[in-house]
Amino acid sequence: MGCISSLAIAQFGHGQAQYLVETQPMKMAASEGLWETSADPAPWTVIAAIDTESQENRLEWKVPYLLSFLSYNKFSGSVPGMKELQTEYEATYGPGNYIPPVKTTFWSFRIMIAAGCGMILLSLYGIYRMVRRKLQHLSRMYLSLLAAAISLPFIGNTAGWIMTEIGRQPWTVFGLLRTEQSVSPSVSAGQVGFSLIAFTSIYLVLLGLTIWLFYRTARKGPATEQQSDDAKAFDPYRPEGGEAPCR
Structure with missing residues (x-):
């Protein structure tokens, strides 16, 4: 059940990420720490030291082609960056800062992914032992990890919720109602x-x-x-x- 549900959630999340590229590209760019419009194909940033003041990243670790696949289901295509979108939004909605808190959006997204990957890997190992008929001889370490993994769905769910809410700022309803107008x-x-x-x-x-x-x-x-x-x-x-x- 852990394996099936985790893989299903990953598939639904993949579809939502592609929807974000079309409807809320600024949130997608912030979740990737993407200041400049990416190259074609776009690499996915695993980790990065984000400098919001100078609007640049340092010590990036990237996986080639992966962001294009996550965004378009193909290994080609560029993804718009926050600077370009900021200029576009100013022309559309008027003066203001339309870039959300990048560090929170970036890391909450990765915490969510890490929690999901942890559930998938632990459950796959359990299935492997079940197929080999060795469930009765699981190691104490693995059993301890399973006990700790009870928290992973809650961590992933909370981190995803934070990414959703923070990444939408400064909007309550994107393009229609700002947070400052919602008080x-x-x-x-x-x-x-x-x-x-x-x-x-x-x-x-x-x-x-x-x-x-x-x-x-x-x-x-x-x-x-x-x-x-x-x-x-x-x-x-x-x-x-x-x-x-x-x-």
């Missing part, structure tokens, strides 16, 4: 702060209860062989010391 004049900062603290407190309490319940259950350990035999032998329809009635 409600009837809601005070105190009300926003109170609701944020209240929701955070409730979820922290629920988190503590969940951890405590997991811990208490894990401390009991698996049922012993004797307990399993007793559970199998128990028959609620059998009177004590007598035969079971017809059911």
Whole structure:
């Protein structure tokens, strides 16, 4: 299930990335740290040291052709950069800064990808051991990684959400409504702060209860062989010391 769902999500994400190139190219450019319009074909940047003040990257590690494939499903085609799009947006929407927080968008996208790749690799290894009929002899390290991997879907989901929201800035609705225009004049900062603290407190309490319940259950350990035999032998329809009635 982990393998199937992770691969399916990766395919859906690939389709969404291609949709971004058409509808929100600035978000796509920011998620790639792409200041200048790329060459044809476009390489995909794995990691980079992003300098937002000088609008350039250093220490880049790139994979040739990959960004073109992610954007167009073919190993050719250039991707517009943030500088070119900034000029285009100023002509279309008026003066302003239309480049989102690049570092947050860039790294949240890569955290999401890393979480997805981690789930895929762990599940593929488990499938490999299952096919080889060696699930009973999994290493302690792999089992520990599986326990830690419970967090990967949440990390990937959260990082993807951050990339989506931050990468759209300064828009609430792209091309129609800016974030600064979306602030409600009837809601005070105190009300926003109170609701944020209240929701955070409730979820922290629920988190503590969940951890405590997991811990208490894990401390009991698996049922012993004797307990399993007793559970199998128990028959609620059998009177004590007598035969079971017809059911």
